[in-house]
Amino acid sequence: MSGDSTTLKPLLKQADTHMDFELPAEGDPRRLEVRKWCEEHPKPTGMELAKQGYVVPHWIAPWGLEAEPELQLILDDELDRADIRRPNNSVAINNCGISLVVHGTKAQQDRYLWPALSGEEIWCQLFSEPSSGSDLASLQTRAVKDGDHYVINGSKIWTSLAHRAKVGIMVARTDPSAPKHRGLSTFIIDMDAPGVEVKPIDDMTGYPNEYNQCFFTDVRVPVGNLLGVEGDGWKISTSQLQTERVALAKPGAIWGTGPGARDMVRGLSQTEAFEDPLVRQQAASLYIESEILRLLKYRNLSDRLQGRPIGPESAIQKVLSAPHGQRVMAMTLEHMGPRGLISKEKPFESPDDRDEWNWGIWFSPAVTLGIGTTEVMKNVISERLLGMPRENDPDIKRPWKDTGKKKEATS
Amino acid sequence: MNFAFNSDQDLLRDTAARLLRDKVDLEQLTSQGNKPDTTYDKSLWQAMVEMGWPSLIIPEAYGGLGLSLIEWTVLTEEFGKTLAPCPYLGNYSGTLAMLAAGTDSQKQTLLPGVIDGTLQLALAWNEQESKEDPTLVDSSVTENKLTGSKQYVVDADTATHLIVTARNAKNEIQFYVVATNQTEVKIEDLPWMDVTRRVSRITFDAATAEPMSNSFANSWSWISDRIMLSLASESAGGASTILEKTVAYTKERVQFGKTIASYQAIKHKCADLLTQVESAKTLTYYAAWALSDAGLDSSDEASIAAAMAKSYTTDAYKTCTAEAIQTHGAIGFTWEMPIHLYYKRARANAISIATSNQLRDNLIQKVVAA
Numbered sequence: 155m156s157g158d159s160t161t162l163k164p165l166l167k168q169a170d171t172h173m174d175f176e177l178p179a180e181g182d183p184r185r186l187e188v189r190k191w192c193e194e195h196p197k198p199t200g201m202e203l204a205k206q207g208y209v210v211p212h213w214i215a216p217w218g219l220e221a222e223p224e225l226q227l228i229l230d231d232e233l234d235r236a237d238i239r240r241p242n243n244s245v246a247i248n249n250c251g252i253s254l255v256v257h258g259t260k261a262q263q264d265r266y267l268w269p270a271l272s273g274e275e276i277w278c279q280l281f282s283e284p285s286s287g288s289d290l291a292s293l294q295t296r297a298v299k300d301g302d303h304y305v306i307n308g309s310k311i312w313t314s315l316a317h318r319a320k321v322g323i324m325v326a327r328t329d330p331s332a333p334k335h336r337g338l339s340t341f342i343i344d345m346d347a348p349g350v351e352v353k354p355i356d357d358m359t360g361y362p363n364e365y366n367q368c369f370f371t372d373v374r375v376p377v378g379n380l381l382g383v384e385g386d387g388w389k390i391s392t393s394q395l396q397t398e399r400v401a402l403a404k405p406g407a408i409w410g411t412g413p414g415a416r417d418m419v420r421g422l423s424q425t426e427a428f429e430d431p432l433v434r435q436q437a438a439s440l441y442i443e444s445e446i447l448r449l450l451k452y453r454n455l456s457d458r459l460q461g462r463p464i465g466p467e468s469a470i471q472k473v474l475s476a477p478h479g480q481r482v483m484a485m486t487l488e489h490m491g492p493r494g495l496i497s498k499e500k501p502f503e504s505p506d507d508r509d510e511w512n513w514g515i516w517f518s519p520a521v522t523l524g525i526g527t528t529e530v531m532k533n534v535i536s537e538r539l540l541g542m543p544r545e546n547d548p549d550i551k552r553p554w555k556d557t558g559k560k561k562e563a564t565s
Numbered sequence: 566m567n568f569a570f571n572s573d574q575d576l577l578r579d580t581a582a583r584l585l586r587d588k589v590d591l592e593q594l595t596s597q598g599n600k601p602d603t604t605y606d607k608s609l610w611q612a613m614v615e616m617g618w619p620s621l622i623i624p625e626a627y628g629g630l631g632l633s634l635i636e637w638t639v640l641t642e643e644f645g646k647t648l649a650p651c652p653y654l655g656n657y658s659g660t661l662a663m664l665a666a667g668t669d670s671q672k673q674t675l676l677p678g679v680i681d682g683t684l685q686l687a688l689a690w691n692e693q694e695s696k697e698d699p700t701l702v703d704s705s706v707t708e709n710k711l712t713g714s715k716q717y718v719v720d721a722d723t724a725t726h727l728i729v730t731a732r733n734a735k736n737e738i739q740f741y742v743v744a745t746n747q748t749e750v751k752i753e754d755l756p757w758m759d760v761t762r763r764v765s766r767i768t769f770d771a772a773t774a775e776p777m778s779n780s781f782a783n784s785w786s787w788i789s790d791r792i793m794l795s796l797a798s799e800s801a802g803g804a805s806t807i808l809e810k811t812v813a814y815t816k817e818r819v820q821f822g823k824t825i826a827s828y829q830a831i832k833h834k835c836a837d838l839l840t841q842v843e844s845a846k847t848l849t850y851y852a853a854w855a856l857s858d859a860g861l862d863s864s865d866e867a868s869i870a871a872a873m874a875k876s877y878t879t880d881a882y883k884t885c886t887a888e889a890i891q892t893h894g895a896i897g898f899t900w901e902m903p904i905h906l907y908y909k910r911a912r913a914n915a916i917s918i919a920t921s922n923q924l925r926d927n928l929i930q931k932v933v934a935a
Binding site for chain 1: 568569812815816823824826827829831832833835836837839840843844847848850851873876877922925926928929930932933
């Protein structure tokens with residue numbers, strides 16, 4: 155039913171502009187200031203960006219600008235426009251760096267933060283272990299105090315970037331006689347220290363490795379590299395699992411990166427695929443899901459911008475986005491027919507996609523595992539948002555040394 | 566940037582929730598056997614008229630409150646939570662058609678009555694038994710006399726005036742105003758399974774009909790997008806209420822020595838349902854914004870927003886109500902428990918105006934064309 159319905163619009167009252175989706179205006183003075191700097195520094199070094207406060211604008215000075223959420227969005231927008239990229243050091247910038255601001259000593263801040271924010275020293279996050287995935291707090295890596303050092307023994311797995319990292323943020327067990335969540339501490343590790351061994355993990359994609367397993371054998375860490383105090387490890391670690399930065403949702407199917415549902419719809423529309431009504435149905439459903447994800451992020455942003463407590467949309471967005479990404483990849487693979495099983499084949503004739511599609515298709519089984527499995531997230535939603543009973547954990551109050559994990563560690 | 570409601574909108578929501586809690590009594594439909602009297606309780610509608618709600622979106626120029634579709638969405642989400650058995654949907658649909666297609670004199674004549682509650686509108690557009698296609702119209706008007714029939718007209722039996730589609734002398738579809746107090750208009754109640762809403766079949770036998778000015782082709786998508794928004798918001802409200810009731814029940818019901826809320830099969834299902842409910846609300850609020858004038862310029866974009874909200878939200882409502890019965894167990898299947906009222910409303914909303922399949926098919930073609 156077409157027809158010029160725009161002429162009908164003035165019939166109803168204009169909505170209060172309260173609920174709107176526009177970014178701060180073009181002429182916003184904060185925007186103009188950022189734009190001026192970008193014009194004066196067309197190719198800034200990582201350190202120049204860091205010193206300007208543009209890498210972590212939401213942090214306090216001297217690293218950040220204590221930027222309110224709107225200014226953070228303006229900065230993203232203006233850096234994009236100027237084609238300036240922040241240093242690629244996500245663990246430091248999005249997850250762990252802030253822990254040094256909150257819990258670190260002045261010496262730790264001075265030594266580690268500027269090289270991290272400028273991208274000169276890559277960081278990795280030493281969390282998961284072979285026997286401790288969802289139940290991270292049961293981990294076995296031990297840190298034993300020996301004079302002015304801690305001696306570390308154990309193994310960490312699924313560590314992104316470990317093969318390139320200079321610095322590792324590790325959670326390890328300092329007190330085996332405390333219950334599992336309480337006996338943990340956080341350390342800043344020199345990944346080049348003697349006794350650190352990094353082995354790449356070949357994953358099912360067939361592409362170069364994303365993850366590593368790290369082995370620590372009698373690695374000596376100075377006591378000055380303990381972050382916070384002994385026993386703070388769980389508190390610090392959980393805070394590091396969530397980025398505090400405000401940003402617009404990225405539409406990519408793999409944790410926000412790479413191509414997404416819109417790209418798939420565009421690709422399919424250039425083939426004969428949409429002659430099939432079932433394909434149109436499936437594509438429309440995925441398109442709607444991708445819109446839901448975009449809009450949930452906006453809802454979350456609105457809360458952050460207004461300083462309201464974060465509503466349910468943040469957890470909902472997470473639990474929805476990973477399976478959605480898998481569905482986008484599954485539909486794209488199916489569209490390719492037998493050709494989809496050929497290594498590194500592209501699904502669509504598009505110069506931009508390169509082989510991101512192909513990597514994404516075979517990487518997608520991992521997205522419901524990493525950053526919290528879907529099953530754990532559903533526990534979290536039902537327990538925290540719906541107030542349903544917590545899963546029973548027989549180990550939660552027992553000293554760690556009396557749990558099954560301890561037996562496993564010593565056998 | 567803001568996705569949140571303002572304090573006036575929050576106040577409207579609270580006021581609506583309070584009034585509906587006082588006035589809506591679903592037990593009247595569930596406590597006296599499975600053949601209840603489904604006539605609307607007039608006091609609920611009267612209270613709504615006094616609040617100015619039926620005229621919420623009518624511009625101030627005609628004496629209405631002149632509020633936006635965002636306020637309307639806040640209100641109808643609350644209606645959906647209680648099912649609010651009253652003629653709001655038919656009256657709203659007729660009002661939209663009057664605003665979109667009526668002459669100024671028709672608006673001046675009829676809208677003040679809608680505002681003070683002395684008149685009530687309904688919209689009659691469907692002529693098919695088993696599908697919904699507003700362009701399949703055989704009813705016709707010759708010399709201001711309408712002959713034909715309409716199916717599944719919501720709230721016709723309490724309406725004083727119908728807005729009816731029929732073919733004019735040029736064989737084009739046009740809107741007409743038809744008063745229901747003529748013997749040439751026969752309104753027959755249908756035994757509609759959703760007993761919270763009244764639906765009729767109407768026959769016109771040379772009934773007096775007054776043509777409206779704006780053409781059907783120019784105004785239908787504007788009207789139907791806004792009806793779909795209302796169906797979406799009441800569905801989002803209904804789904805959230807039924808999920809709340811279900812979760813509360815799982816915390817009380819004990820089997821095998823513990824509450825069923827402690828079983829992961831139940832917890833994960835409820836987490837999935839909450840995901841759908843929050844997604845439904847999000848799409849609905851977006852559609853309200855997109856369809857209101859401050860929103861998108863392109864009416865295609867707004868139509869896509871309405872289609873996404875209607876299809877997703879009514880599907881989610883169907884899922885939530887089906888899972889509510891499953892989770893309550895056999896008690897959920899009884900007439901006495903109100904779950905079936907929501908279950909049936911969900912299914913009625915899902916086939917109103919257009920099915921989810923139709924909407925998805927339309928929207929993907931619009932997305933591709935954009």
